Amino acid sequence: MKWFSRAADTGKFAAITQTLNELQSDGLTLSIEELLRYQSKTSLIDLKASRNQQSRMSGNYxxxxxxxxxxxxxxxxxxxxxxxxxxxxxxxxxxxxxxxxxxxxxxERPVLVATDLSTSMLFGSQLLCKSVQAAHIAALVAWHAKARGDRLGGMVFNETSHQECKPRSRKQGVLHYLHHLVTMHAASFANQQALAARDFVSAFADNCQRLRQLAKPGSLVYLITDGHAIGSESVRHLSQLSRHCELIVCLITDPLEMALPSSDQRLNVAMTDGEQRQQVTLGDQHAAQNYQSKVDGLMAARKQLFRQAGARLLILSAGESLEQQLIDGAHQWIR
Incomplete structure (x- = not known):
C-alpha cells in the first residue's frame, strides 16, 4: 500500500520520481535488477567484528x-x-x-540475513514500501559479505512460510538469496489476506526460533523487520541467539507511522489497516500530539525489547533511499 497526501507539492513528487528512477524501483514491487545495483555500493557499510568471536574455525576475521x-x-x-x-x-x-x-x-564468521516480509512490511507512504527497503538493506549486506569473502546465508519469511539459504560463498550465494527475496516478496503481496489472518506475533516468534537454530556460534546475524510482531517469545529466541552470535536488528520505519503529515488546513482523512477503519484530522495540533505520543510509546517499547534481546539496533526509514541515509548519517544506532 502506498499513500500520498493530495497536499504534496509537485516538486516533492518530482524528487520522489527521480529517486525511484535512480533506485530502478517503483517502490512497490521488487525486481532483481534493483538488488543487483547494490553490488557497487558495498563501501557504505562495514561488517568487521565488534566483539569477541566464539567460533574456533579458521577464516577471515x-x-x-x-x-x-x-x-x-x-x-x-x-x-x-x-x-x-x-x-x-x-x-x-x-x-x-x-x-x-x-x-x-x-x-570464520558466516553472515546470516533474515528479512521479514510480513503483512505489516507491505506498506509505504512516501518513497518505498518497508518490504522493498528491507530487501535493499539485505542486498547491501549480502554484496558486502561477498566482497569480504564471507559465506552468506539466512532466511526470508512472512507469516505463513519461509525460505532458508545455507551459508554459501561467492556470487552464487548472494544471487540465491536475492532470488528468494524477489519470489517471497511477490508471494506476500499476492496472499495478503491469507497472511493477515495469521497470528503474526506467534509466526514471528517461530521464525526467530528457526533463525536461532540456523545460526552457528560466531555468526553475524542481521534481522531486518519493522518490529510490529516482537513479543516475549521472540525476545527469548533472539536472546539465546545473541549469546553466541553478533545480532544486529535493522528496524524499518515509515514516515506516516512516525508522525502525521503536516497540513495548513484541517482535513479529515480515513485510515485503515485492512480491518479497522478510523478518521484522523490533519492540521489539528491536539490530534498530532496524541498521535506522536502513541508512536513514541510504541517505538520505546520495541527498542527496549530488542535491547533486552542483546541486539544492536539500527533504525532506517522507508521514506528515503538507503544510500542517502547511510551517506548523511541519518540512520540511528541504538546501543
Missing part, C-alpha cells in the same frame, strides 16, 4: 584473544611458558633482551 595463530600481531618481552619457537631473534639481538612474537587466530 581476527580473534580478540592472542595466541598461536596465523596472523602476526605484535612483539613483546619473552615470558616464562612462551613457545621458544616464536622467539623473534632479530629483535632479541637488537635489544639484548629476549622477545617473542604474538599472533592472532583467524576465525
Amino acid at each position: 581476527l580473534s580478540r584473544s592472542k595466541g598461536r595463530g596465523m596472523e602476526f600481531d605484535e612483539v613483546r618481552h619473552y615470558q616464562h611458558g612462551d613457545d621458544i619457537r616464536a622467539i623473534d631473534w632479530r629483535v632479541t639481538a637488537r635489544t639484548g633482551k629476549t622477545h617473542t612474537k604474538l599472533y592472532r587466530e583467524e576465525i
Whole structure:
C-alpha cells in the first residue's frame, strides 16, 4: 500500500520520481535488477567484528584473544611458558633482551540475513514500501559479505512460510538469496489476506526460533523487520541467539507511522489497516500530539525489547533511499 497526501507539492513528487528512477524501483514491487545495483555500493557499510568471536574455525576475521595463530600481531618481552619457537631473534639481538612474537587466530564468521516480509512490511507512504527497503538493506549486506569473502546465508519469511539459504560463498550465494527475496516478496503481496489472518506475533516468534537454530556460534546475524510482531517469545529466541552470535536488528520505519503529515488546513482523512477503519484530522495540533505520543510509546517499547534481546539496533526509514541515509548519517544506532 502506498499513500500520498493530495497536499504534496509537485516538486516533492518530482524528487520522489527521480529517486525511484535512480533506485530502478517503483517502490512497490521488487525486481532483481534493483538488488543487483547494490553490488557497487558495498563501501557504505562495514561488517568487521565488534566483539569477541566464539567460533574456533579458521577464516577471515581476527580473534580478540592472542595466541598461536596465523596472523602476526605484535612483539613483546619473552615470558616464562612462551613457545621458544616464536622467539623473534632479530629483535632479541637488537635489544639484548629476549622477545617473542604474538599472533592472532583467524576465525570464520558466516553472515546470516533474515528479512521479514510480513503483512505489516507491505506498506509505504512516501518513497518505498518497508518490504522493498528491507530487501535493499539485505542486498547491501549480502554484496558486502561477498566482497569480504564471507559465506552468506539466512532466511526470508512472512507469516505463513519461509525460505532458508545455507551459508554459501561467492556470487552464487548472494544471487540465491536475492532470488528468494524477489519470489517471497511477490508471494506476500499476492496472499495478503491469507497472511493477515495469521497470528503474526506467534509466526514471528517461530521464525526467530528457526533463525536461532540456523545460526552457528560466531555468526553475524542481521534481522531486518519493522518490529510490529516482537513479543516475549521472540525476545527469548533472539536472546539465546545473541549469546553466541553478533545480532544486529535493522528496524524499518515509515514516515506516516512516525508522525502525521503536516497540513495548513484541517482535513479529515480515513485510515485503515485492512480491518479497522478510523478518521484522523490533519492540521489539528491536539490530534498530532496524541498521535506522536502513541508512536513514541510504541517505538520505546520495541527498542527496549530488542535491547533486552542483546541486539544492536539500527533504525532506517522507508521514506528515503538507503544510500542517502547511510551517506548523511541519518540512520540511528541504538546501543
